[in-house]
Amino acid sequence: xxxxxxxxxxxxxxxxxxxRPRRKVSxxxxxxxxxxxxxxxxxxxxxxxPVLGSLGMSFTDIKQRDLRTPFSVNGVGFGxxxxxxxxxxxxxxxxNTAYFVVIGVxxxxxxxxxxxxxxxxxxxxxxxxxKVGYYLPVVTSIVAxxxxxxxxxxxxxxxxxxxxxxxxxxxxxxxxxxxWAMPSLIAMAVxxxxxxxxxxxxxxxxxxxxxxxxxxxIDGAGSWQRFRYLILPLLRPTVLFxxxxxxxxxxxxxEEPFVMTQGGPLDSTISVSMATYDQFGFxxxxxxxxxxxxxxxxxxxxxxxxxRLLREK
Amino acid sequence: xxxxxxxxxxxxxxxxxxxxxxALGGCGRSNDTKESGSQAxxxxxxxxxxGNLTVWAMGTEGENLPKLMEQFKQANPGVNVTVTPIPWxxxxxxxxxxxxxxxxxxxxxxxxxxxxxxxxxxxxDPTPQGFDNSGFYPGALDTxxxxxxxxxxxxxxxxxxxFYRKDxxxxxxxxxxxTDWDGLKAMAKAMKDKAGAKxxxxxxxxxxxxxxxxxPFAWSAGANITDxxxxxxxxxxxxxxxxxxxxxxxxxxxxxxxxxxxxxxxAQFVNGxxxxxxxxxxxxxxVAKVGGDAIKPNxxxxxxxxxxxxxxxxxxxxxxxxxxxxxxxxxxxxxKWLSDPKTQAAWxxxxxxxxxxxxxxxxxxxASDPLLPVFGKQLEDAKAPPAIVNWEQVAKAFDTEVEKxxxxxxxxxxxxxxxxxxxxxxxxxxx
Numbered sequence: 001x002x003x004x005x006x007x008x009x010x011x012x013x014x015x016x017x018x019x020r021p022r023r024k025v026s027x028x029x030x031x032x033x034x035x036x037x038x039x040x041x042x043x044x045x046x047x048x049x050p051v052l053g054s055l056g057m058s059f060t061d062i063k064q065r066d067l068r069t070p071f072s073v074n075g076v077g078f079g080x081x082x083x084x085x086x087x088x089x090x091x092x093x094x095x096n097t098a099y100f101v102v103i104g105v106x107x108x109x110x111x112x113x114x115x116x117x118x119x120x121x122x123x124x125x126x127x128x129x130x131k132v133g134y135y136l137p138v139v140t141s142i143v144a145x146x147x148x149x150x151x152x153x154x155x156x157x158x159x160x161x162x163x164x165x166x167x168x169x170x171x172x173x174x175x176x177x178x179x180w181a182m183p184s185l186i187a188m189a190v191x192x193x194x195x196x197x198x199x200x201x202x203x204x205x206x207x208x209x210x211x212x213x214x215x216x217x218i219d220g221a222g223s224w225q226r227f228r229y230l231i232l233p234l235l236r237p238t239v240l241f242x243x244x245x246x247x248x249x250x251x252x253x254x255e256e257p258f259v260m261t262q263g264g265p266l267d268s269t270i271s272v273s274m275a276t277y278d279q280f281g282f283x284x285x286x287x288x289x290x291x292x293x294x295x296x297x298x299x300x301x302x303x304x305x306x307x308r309l310l311r312e313k
Numbered sequence: 314x315x316x317x318x319x320x321x322x323x324x325x326x327x328x329x330x331x332x333x334x335x336a337l338g339g340c341g342r343s344n345d346t347k348e349s350g351s352q353a354x355x356x357x358x359x360x361x362x363x364g365n366l367t368v369w370a371m372g373t374e375g376e377n378l379p380k381l382m383e384q385f386k387q388a389n390p391g392v393n394v395t396v397t398p399i400p401w402x403x404x405x406x407x408x409x410x411x412x413x414x415x416x417x418x419x420x421x422x423x424x425x426x427x428x429x430x431x432x433x434x435x436x437x438d439p440t441p442q443g444f445d446n447s448g449f450y451p452g453a454l455d456t457x458x459x460x461x462x463x464x465x466x467x468x469x470x471x472x473x474x475x476f477y478r479k480d481x482x483x484x485x486x487x488x489x490x491x492t493d494w495d496g497l498k499a500m501a502k503a504m505k506d507k508a509g510a511k512x513x514x515x516x517x518x519x520x521x522x523x524x525x526x527x528x529p530f531a532w533s534a535g536a537n538i539t540d541x542x543x544x545x546x547x548x549x550x551x552x553x554x555x556x557x558x559x560x561x562x563x564x565x566x567x568x569x570x571x572x573x574x575x576x577x578x579x580a581q582f583v584n585g586x587x588x589x590x591x592x593x594x595x596x597x598x599x600v601a602k603v604g605g606d607a608i609k610p611n612x613x614x615x616x617x618x619x620x621x622x623x624x625x626x627x628x629x630x631x632x633x634x635x636x637x638x639x640x641x642x643x644x645x646x647x648x649k650w651l652s653d654p655k656t657q658a659a660w661x662x663x664x665x666x667x668x669x670x671x672x673x674x675x676x677x678x679x680a681s682d683p684l685l686p687v688f689g690k691q692l693e694d695a696k697a698p699p700a701i702v703n704w705e706q707v708a709k710a711f712d713t714e715v716e717k718x719x720x721x722x723x724x725x726x727x728x729x730x731x732x733x734x735x736x737x738x739x740x741x742x743x744x
Contacts, residue, residue, distance in 0.1 A: 265520075265716070265720060282706045
């Protein structure tokens with residue numbers, strides 16, 4: 001008769017091939033759930049609950065005044081969705097948001113990648129300083145940024161038009177022009193956001209071993225070729241991550257037009273988030289939540305497409 | 314005219330930057346219970362106010378009101394008033410939340426454009442008998458009436474006049490201010506041609522709150538926002554088109570600009586670039602802040618020029634008692650005391666808020682002011698938008714269409730039609 005010590009059995013058990021999961025709840029699981037309980041309860045009460053509640057709201061004609069009697073509202077099926085998609089302002093907002101995303105996301109990524117490559121390859125001495133400098137706008141309050149950019153974009157004595165004046169160009173009234181208001185906001189958003197993507201690219205670049213570049217050099221590849229055919233493919237997961245996060249952020253375009261143009265001139269910078277916000281303000285909760293869910297679905301679809309395109313082959 | 318003045322927020326109940334955040338909402342259900350129609354028959358009892366009262370007030374009013382309450386306590390030793398100051402940009406939400414959760418104070422200051430909504434939510438107590446309603450300016454009294462019932466009383470008022478540079482007007486050949494539409498147009502032209510102004514007058518080219526500058530011209534031409542029942546919008550009328558056409562002509566004739574940077578009204582007035590604008594009493598102080606003592610003698614005001622009438626916009630705040638109050642009798646005594654001419658004059662000295670009670674304007678502190686009596690005169694003919702639940706939403710549609718008219722030349726007829734269409738889709742709201 002062999003005496004089996006506890007530690008041995010445990011070792012045996014651990015190395016046993018995985019069979020059916022044991023039905024007995026282990027003590028670890030109990031402990032884990034107990035520890036997670038506060039979060040789970042709060043998540044259900046303050047995140048999952050409201051999310052499902054607002055989904056339900058989007059199919060009713062609920063208004064602010066009905067909050068006292070939320071179960072007396074009438075279901076309207078997809079009525080709010082139809083109304084939103086047919087609404088002139090919402091369509092304009094959808095167009096503006098698409099414009100902002102289509103131009104803004106690639107521009108932000110290109111600027112961020114360029115800055116990251118420059119910092120990774122070129123600037124060795126003051127790298128930390130530049131990193132901080134480029135990242136600073138990301139953590140600066142939008143209000144402070146708005147003040148600075150108003151000065152930059154001011155028509156008469158603004159920085160931009162003054163500089164343009166030196167080379168004989170009569171600059172437009174950037175924020176008050178239907179043509180130029182959105183490009184101005186795109187420039188502002190790129191400047192404000194490229195720092196966070198840059199930091200991630202930088203981390204990705206630093207994760208690529210030098211031997212890869214060296215091998216390319218030995219094979220006679222030029223610096224552009226090395227970047228294009230070695231570095232960029234290796235950065236694929238990083239590009240996926242930054243394009244998804246930037247895309248999601250930009251689809252929720254709100255702060256820049258809210259503080260700079262209030263959606264004007266002539267609704268040329270109103271975004272889907274702003275249109276939703278306005279409807280909440282008017283107390284049209286049903287319509288507002290439907291707009292929010294339209295945006296949610298669009299974000300989900302676009303993110304899915306990005307994953308399909310950029311997935312590891 | 315686009316000003317960030319705090320006082321402007323007092324009027325429209327929303328900061329220019331957070332207009333949407335405060336925008337009104339809520340729409341009725343026909344099966345909802347609501348006080349309707351008839352005036353309350355309750356009266357306020359005799360004797361002093363007693364017990365505890367809680368009062369909410371916004372902005373600078375919230376800061377200054379405790380001083381006034383000390384005077385109220387001297388007259389009513391048995392009462393204890395707690396004033397809660399509320400920032401303007403959080404106020405609308407706080408009220409609607411409190412109405413929903415039943416955590417309202419006894420009495421409060423309420424922006425005039427919120428009255429329709431709060432009454433529709435069934436939160437306001439109808440005004441008891443025994444108030445001297447004839448003592449109030451008629452336009453201000455109208456802001457307290459929702460569907461034929463009066464709630465609360467007007468507390469303070471403001472109205473809009475044309476501000477102009479006296480010295481530049483003299484240069485342009487105007488020794489007395491114009492009184493009719495042609496005169497105002499001629500003056501704006503002369504300011505540009507003879508007094509070296511870039512634009513004759515600063516008019517807001519649509520956008521948030523521009524209805525407050527456009528509607529005076531439309532009202533003066535005989536237009537109305539709704540019919541008498543306040544159920545049907547009447548934007549698409551020849552009168553409204555006439556007002557819009559006149560407003561647009563300033564932009565098409567380059568007498569007003571669509572490209573002026575926002576919030577520079579005072580500065581452009583002081584440097585003579587744009588020597589006229591239309592705004593409320595607070596602007597005298599704002600201009601003096603920018604231009605110093607030198608500008609003060611050159612600030613002139615005159616009434617909205619006449620077409621059929623010379624009607625301006627009236628704003629301000631009302632004082633209400635909430636239906637849920639446990640101490641209604643004393644709360645109404647407080648409101649009654651607030652609308653006493655003596656209290657109104659004392660409040661003006663504390664806050665510079667213009668009295669809603671006509672007789673308070675005889676107080677020397679107001680009567681001897683170089684500008685204020687003109688505001689008093691204008692208040693005799695001033696209108697507020699109807700107290701309908703969806704007013705803010707309708708106003709936003711109005712502002713958007715006016716912007717199209719001013720900036721991209723949409724015709725006044727199309728503008729009136731578009732406003733009417735959008736407003737009818739939104740509806741007046743309420744039950």
